[in-house]
Amino acid sequence: xxxxxRPATGDRLILGAVVLLAxxxxxxxxxxVGLSFKPNEVLMxxxxxxxxxxxxxxxxxxxxxxxxxxxxxxxxxxxxxxQMALTLVLASLAGYxxxxxxxxxxxxxxxxxxxxxxxxxxxxxxxxxxxxxxLDLHNTYAxxxxxxxxxPFGVLLMTQYFRAISPEIEExxxxxxxxxxxxxxxxxxxxxxxxxxxLGIYTFLHAWNDYFWPLVSATRPEMYTLTVGLASMxxxxxxxxGLGFLMAQAVFAGLPVLxxxxxxxxxxxxxxxxxPTR
Amino acid sequence: xxxxAAPLPAGRATDASMRGGIGQxxxxxxxxxxxxxxxxxxxxxxxxxxxxxxxxxxxxxLGGWNGGVAFxxxxxLFGDRIFLGTIANTLLFVLMTTPAFVVIGLFLAITLxxxxxxxxxxxxxxxxxxxxxxxxxxxxxxxxxxxDHGLLADITGLVGIHGIDPVTSPTWALPxxxxxxxxxxxxxxxxxxxxxLQQIPPEIYEAAALDRASRWRTLVxxxxxxxxxxxxxxxxxxxILQFQLFGQALLITGGGPDNRxxxxxxxxxxxxFRDLQLGYAAAASQVLFALMLVAALVQFxxxxxxxxx
Numbered sequence: 001x002x003x004x005x006r007p008a009t010g011d012r013l014i015l016g017a018v019v020l021l022a023x024x025x026x027x028x029x030x031x032x033v034g035l036s037f038k039p040n041e042v043l044m045x046x047x048x049x050x051x052x053x054x055x056x057x058x059x060x061x062x063x064x065x066x067x068x069x070x071x072x073x074x075x076x077x078x079x080x081x082x083q084m085a086l087t088l089v090l091a092s093l094a095g096y097x098x099x100x101x102x103x104x105x106x107x108x109x110x111x112x113x114x115x116x117x118x119x120x121x122x123x124x125x126x127x128x129x130x131x132x133x134x135l136d137l138h139n140t141y142a143x144x145x146x147x148x149x150x151x152p153f154g155v156l157l158m159t160q161y162f163r164a165i166s167p168e169i170e171e172x173x174x175x176x177x178x179x180x181x182x183x184x185x186x187x188x189x190x191x192x193x194x195x196x197x198x199l200g201i202y203t204f205l206h207a208w209n210d211y212f213w214p215l216v217s218a219t220r221p222e223m224y225t226l227t228v229g230l231a232s233m234x235x236x237x238x239x240x241x242g243l244g245f246l247m248a249q250a251v252f253a254g255l256p257v258l259x260x261x262x263x264x265x266x267x268x269x270x271x272x273x274x275x276p277t278r
Numbered sequence: 279x280x281x282x283a284a285p286l287p288a289g290r291a292t293d294a295s296m297r298g299g300i301g302q303x304x305x306x307x308x309x310x311x312x313x314x315x316x317x318x319x320x321x322x323x324x325x326x327x328x329x330x331x332x333x334x335x336x337x338x339x340l341g342g343w344n345g346g347v348a349f350x351x352x353x354x355l356f357g358d359r360i361f362l363g364t365i366a367n368t369l370l371f372v373l374m375t376t377p378a379f380v381v382i383g384l385f386l387a388i389t390l391x392x393x394x395x396x397x398x399x400x401x402x403x404x405x406x407x408x409x410x411x412x413x414x415x416x417x418x419x420x421x422x423x424x425x426d427h428g429l430l431a432d433i434t435g436l437v438g439i440h441g442i443d444p445v446t447s448p449t450w451a452l453p454x455x456x457x458x459x460x461x462x463x464x465x466x467x468x469x470x471x472x473x474x475l476q477q478i479p480p481e482i483y484e485a486a487a488l489d490r491a492s493r494w495r496t497l498v499x500x501x502x503x504x505x506x507x508x509x510x511x512x513x514x515x516x517x518i519l520q521f522q523l524f525g526q527a528l529l530i531t532g533g534g535p536d537n538r539x540x541x542x543x544x545x546x547x548x549x550x551f552r553d554l555q556l557g558y559a560a561a562a563s564q565v566l567f568a569l570m571l572v573a574a575l576v577q578f579x580x581x582x583x584x585x586x587x
Contacts, residue, residue, distance in 0.1 A: 010493055015396075018389050022403045025461065028422050029407070031429045043427065090314045097310025102299035105308065109315055116322045122522050122543045123567040124322065126550045126560045127329035133339075150321035155314055167300045174301050184310070209411035211525045212543075216551050227413040231529055234417060247421060254414040261409040265402060268409065272466060273473040 029254075036060070036247035043243045059248035069252075071222060072229035075144075079214075079225055080207035082145040087154050087203045088196055095158025096184050100170065116152045121212060129216050139223045147213055148206070154199050157274070161195040162188065201264045202271035208257065226253055332560035339554035351561035361562065363537050364545040365569070367452060371523055371541060372573070374456040376516045380509060382460065383467025388501065390468070391475045401472070405465035412462075412525035419458045420445070420530055451531045451539035458526055463519075467512045474508035475501070510581030514574050521570045542566045 035043060037055045063069055097103070098110055128147055129138075137143040165188065173183050214225045224232065230253055234246070261268060301307075333351055336344040355361050386404055390397045407415070422429040425443035434442045444454035478501065486496045502509075524543035527533055533540030533548075546566065550559030 014389050018386070018400060021386075022400050025403055025407065025464075028418050028429060028461070032418050032421060090317060094311040094314035097307060100299055101307035101310060102301065102303035103305060103307040103311075104303060106299070106303075106311075109308075109311055112315070112323075113318065116318050118571075119322055119326060120518065120522055120567065120570065122524065122546060123563050123570075124325040124329055126546065126556055126563055127325040127332055128321070129550070130332065130337075130556055131325060131328065146317075147321050150318045152314075152318065171300055180301070180307060180310075205409060209409075211412050212547075216547070227411045230413045230417065231525075234413075234420070234529065243421070243424075243427065246417060250414050250417040250421070254410050254418075257409045257411070258406060261406060262402075265405075269405065269469055272408075272469045274470075 032247045032250050036244060036251045038244055040242070040244045056244075059244040060252065062245050063248055063252050068221065068224075068229060069226075072224050072226045075141075075218075075223060076208055076226040078141055079144045079210075080204045082141065083148055083207040084200050084204045086145065086149050087151075088200055090149060091154030091158045091199060092189065092192065092196065093184075094155045095160075096162050096188060098155070098159045099162035100167070100188070101180060113152045113155055116150060117156070121147075125212060125216065128213075132217060138217050139220045143217045144214055144223075144225065145207075148210065154203065157199055157271070158192070158195060161192060165191055197264075198267040198271045201260075201267045205257065205260065205268065329560045329563055332557050333564050334561075335557040337555075337557040337560075339550075339556055347557070351558050352565075354558065355561055355565065360537055360540070361542075361545055364540050364542045365565075367538065367540055368521060368523065368542045368566075368569075371452060371456060372517055372520045374453060375459055375520045376513060378456070378460045379464065379467045379516045379520075380513055382464055383512065384471050384509070386464065386468045387471030387475055388497070391472055401468070404468055407461060408463045408465035410462070413529065415458060415462045416526055416529035419454075419461075423454060423530070445531050446535050448535050448538045451535060455523070455526050455530055455539055458530065459520070459523070462526075466519075467516065470512050470515075471505065471508060474505040478504045506581075510578065513581065514577050517573050517577055518570055521566065521573065542569075 036059055037057070039054055039056045039058065042054065094113070098106065098113075132138050132143050169187055170183050173187060178186075208225075209227060210225070211227045211231070214228045215231075218224050218228060221229070221232070230249060233249065334346055334348060336347045336350075338344070386401075390401050390404075410418075421427075423443070423445050425431055425441065425446075428442075430444075431440070431442050434440070444450035447454075482500055482504075483496065486500055491499070522543055523541040524547065527539055527541050528544050528547070531539045533544050542562065543566065546559050546562045549555050549562060
């Protein structure tokens with residue numbers, strides 16, 4: 001009897017601890033969102049009094065009036081969409097090739113793909129930058145999109161997914177002398193749409209949030225992505241006149257991805273766990 | 279989001295992919311993988327080789343190539359106190375964050391591994407910050423850390439502690455970046471641990487419940503042994519990821535004060551893209567890569583020994 005009551009208390013204690021931790025986790029975001037609606041004059045005096053008026057939308061209209069932000073957002077969208085589309089094509093083809101077909105040299109090529117996973121972006125960013133300089137490609141969308149296409153995560157995810165699909169339909173089609181390409185497009189690709197969604201959203205999010213490569217490749221402000229552009233506006237931080245404006249910027253840039261996350265949470269979490277959604 | 283790659287079961291994948299194919303081997307089938315392989319060679323393998331070559335050259339972004347210099351870049355690197363400091367800072371940062379990621383991630387995963395609505399909501403809360411970009415995260419936290427108006431100063435002010443300013447403190451700058459980083463991407467270890475917990479067969483827990491095993495005993499005898507492989511994987515992954523610290527340091531402290539929070543990647547960035555010494559920066563990149571490999575291998579073999587013991 002006593003044994004049964006103990007876990008209940010323990011449960012409540014642990015739940016309390018987790019909820020407290022969750023509050024700590026939300027606090028910075030909630031604080032910034034709340035204060036982004038406050039006039040700067042008020043913020044300069046005090047950043048307390050979160051829930052009391054006066055409120056204002058001026059910080060947001062200031063962002064909308066600085067035209068550069070929309071250009072950066074458009075750049076981010078083009079880069080993220082391009083990277084997503086091309087990654088899906090490359091990863092689906094390669095994933096199918098590794099999972100379902102046989103060809104000479106398959107084993108070493110798969111090992112190469114796994115090996116690429118071990119190379120961090122930072123280790124090759126200098127020579128990569130040099131290569132794109134030689135090709136005179138910096139400050140173009142091509143340069144912003146290309147390097148991440150080599151990231152093998154998508155190939156491995158799709159390989160895993162295709163391998164789990166029952167081979168029987170394909171075997172029957174092979175006996176009917178259908179070409180591999182036809183089997184891929186007619187039979188396999190339609191079955192892989194959930195995995196495509198997972199990989200697509202994950203790739204889009206990564207590209208949207210990418211910072212280091214766009215920072216070194218896009219040096220002209222009109223080619224900045226949103227992450228680089230916003231960072232470039234944070235330089236004069238010491239002057240707190242722009243406090244509300246800075247907070248509104250954080251919300252403005254963060255909110256779209258948080259909304260995206262709310263809609264596609266299942267896919268994003270599955271991709272992070274390395275498991276294609278079914 | 280971080281540059282995280284979720285760990286895939288590498289060893290098994292290689293074996294299975296060799297068996298998994300259907301139909302006869304044919305050169306034509308290679309066309310499926312060829313586009314990706316071309317991209318991988320062109321944008322990873324070639325840069326790798328070029329980077330190693332560059333590290334032995336005097337190559338300036340403006341002045342161009344001035345010939346090979348053998349090991350001069352490496353010799354200069356290890357004679358540079360700032361570079362040696364960045365190695366120490368990076369290692370310190372890895373030591374601060376990796377245990378926090380493993381412990382907090384494991385705690386969250388174990389407590390939130392349930393089907394109730396509150397479990398799902400809390401999981402979303404802890405994961406949500408990891409979808410934000412480093413720019414947004416650092417913007418939020420620079421505001422939180424503001425000495426006079428920040429959330430941190432407001433809270434500590436309530437209990438009478440004034441003048442909190444971690445960003446300009448030589449002691450607290452790096453820990454402040456570590457806090458931001460753990461806050462930012464705790465969702466990754468949590469998710470990986472949750473995935474591992476869901477692989478434990480429920481029958482084991484049912485048997486433990488029949489034996490009236492205590493919560494603690496169940497945790498120590500069933501849960502932790504079942505996911506010890508994942509603990510190693512997460513630790514190795516976090517070491518690799520945290521070695522790559524860059525944006526948070528650049529945007530929160532700029533590496534200061536007095537270089538006390540400058541990580542290796544920022545040093546690579548500054549010597550390559552601000553001072554334009556590409557050969558020197560490439561050499562620093564090789565040192566970073568080598569250190570990451572060594573740290574990951576050490577952690578991996580330690581974890582393996584413990585797993586087998």
